[in-house]
Amino acid sequence: MESTQRWCVRVTGVVQGVGFRPFVYRLAHEYSLTGWVNNDSAGVFLEAQGRLPDLSAFTAALSAEAPPLARVSEVSVRERLAPSPEQADSFVIRESENSGTATTVVPADSYVCDDCLAEMRDPANRRYRYPFVNCTHCGPRYSLIRGLPYDRAATTMASFPMCGACAAEYRDPLDRRYHAQPTACADCGPRLTASVRDQDGRRQVAGEGDVALNAALDVVQRGGIVAVKSVGGFHLAADARNADAVALLRERKRRDSKPFAVMVSDLASVEKVASHTPAEDELMLSHARPIVLLRKRQGVLPDSVAPRNPSLGVMLPSAPLHHLLLEREGLDVLVMTSGNVSGYPIEFRNEDALARLFEVADLVLHHDRDIETRVDDSVVRTSDHPDLDRPLVSFLRRSRGYAPYALEVPADLEPVIGLGAELKVTVSLARGSSVYMSQHIGDVKNDETFESHRTAADHLARLYELAPSLAACDLHPDFRASRYARDTYGGDVEEVQHHHAHMSACMAENQLTGTTIGVVFDGSGYGLDGTIWGGEFLLGDYRAVERVAHLRRLPLLGGDQAVREPVRTGFALAADALGGKDAAVASFPALGVLDEQQRSVYSVMAARGINSPLASSMGRLFDGAAALLGICSHAEYEAQGPIELEGLLGRDLELERSDGYQVLRQPGTGAVELDWRPLIGALAADVAAGAPEAVMSRRFHTGIVDMVVAECEAVRQRRGISQVVLSGGVFLNEFLLVNCLVALRRAGFDAHCHRLVPTNDGGISLGQVMVASARQAERRRAARHLADSRV
The missing domain is CATH 3.30.70.100 (Alpha-Beta Plaits)
Structure with a gap:
């Protein structure tokens, strides 16, 4: 025996x-x-x-x-x-122990499982129509956790004592609710409340429980707007089939053009509004339940849901309450957009939502389960190409359902915190070979989002019981996150150049080491020379990079105003490429939106450098091209022009003949300059010839792809490096990303892009951690070498 x-x-x-x-x-x-x-x-x-x-x-x-x-x-x-x-x-x-440093990974918020849904829909079940049903296999986690180990007392459910029936399930190891910390029922758990405002602006309760739910649905069915408290914050809900309701939401939220996401109940409902692939189905049905960008079916929903865009952001319900909202006959597609006033973070506290969201909503549907951590929806996209061995998954926003899962990196790191840049900020905290990345926080230009940024940094460090020995921030001296780093960590701060951080983030998530070519395209980042960068070819590793090539610099007429008014950049591009303002206006009728005085003023500003900083920005080049074609002269949201310029392609990734759409290499004593003026000249020739906008857009895009491959080939010939990463917000452009990746691989490069974190500034904090850690390790090696040499 x-x-x-x-x-x-x-x-x-x-x-x-x-x-x-x-x-x-x-x-x-x-x-x-x-x-x-x-x-x-x-x-x-x-x-x-x-x-x-x-x-x-x-x-x-x-x-x-x-x-x-x-x-x-x-x-x-x-x-x-x-x-x-x-x-x-x-x-x-046995009972949990709280000893030693927390190294377990905090679970992300998850969808509601089929077993819980069956209970919620069963009239004989005690949780029938209970909008907070959950078990150990599903439900909220990260958004309500206050500390580890993960027990009810360390969550926002601590204030809800369990009734006898729930407690019996909670204590039974054979029950699927054994130690399900958010477990509850209508007798002991959270409760829905509907609030409205009367004519005098005073809050009135319009009902509780099912009465509250039906009051909210009545408002939506009448074409109104409802603020709904979801897992990580509030959504604004409207009937997506009602063009007037969508227009009302846009008017109240002051969001004229940026696409809205929609929620439908199941894949059969998805089929009605968008085409979808098995890879997209897998994402929509995953525990994270992200927003997935699908190919929109034309003519099904009002164009105002996602104007001038071939894609539609679609998500399936992630919470029991969402399923209940979609059960009302005639409300099968709901706009579900972030519950906030434009420019501010998503609301997640009842008192704040009730104070602010009546600016947009007719009714606020809330409940008394507090949200500890604000968590917005994740947004992802899949891309197919015959040369890719599997669909390429790209994150536009990594948040609910994925945060704060760890990323494994090819290094052994000490506790370092990366605080991000200024836009689309995340926080990353490193330990060993793991980097824990926070949810999407947003743009920290306003006080509320900045406070959320600081709270997220503190919360992540507290959960994992880590006191960072070093903070990493952006090189820009005026970014709020950078000032916060210096104020909080004093001398223990590593400033990381923006595009180096982008490059390092892509290297880290792909487990790459060694010398790498970094192709980094975005709107702007503070350069090592104090100028604005944004169209960069870098060469180096985590510790240091050199700038081997960049776009020819273009003037930003009025500084940040040029971002809001891309027509300024279009005018500057055309005037430079074609020999002056008169030739520019003659070649591009879209510049007719500028009067003679504006043209004269802009010409003087560009010639004399008056409030016109120079930028080697690929994002601004795309802005200008979109403006020159009359697609977007004034932008309501970030990258509107480039998004709508790409939208003309209808998500068709076929390259176009790019004769004339070339970017010329201008070798110099330092970095190579990539001159975009011939490309603008070719655009002018096609406008004169009456070429369709979609054709010109495809040729423009193809010209940039050709430039990327040619410059990487030039670097390889000089330096012998074939490892390439693609990063930066411009690579959210699906056509550009997929075609650059495929073309580089066809040319024999070991080319990589982002798959686990966003290619935009949402991935910056990861790259900052990698650079700061590499430099810290280098300093320690140098100190040891110096000490040994003195012995």
């Missing part, structure tokens, strides 16, 4: 708040093992006693058969001990 053994086993990863301990309990009984399991600051720890074959099969199953929301990083047998008589009779679940 085989002898009995006792194994001490450590399980790390996302293993708390996901039903892992009851899973271990059931698995131990299946293999006739005895012992115990508990949560601690590092994850899950257990002792299992039994026969060797059973122990081996049991430990293998811990990762192979883990619960749906678990992400097991490692299962390791720490010790093999002599059998214990005290553990010979049963297997038990």
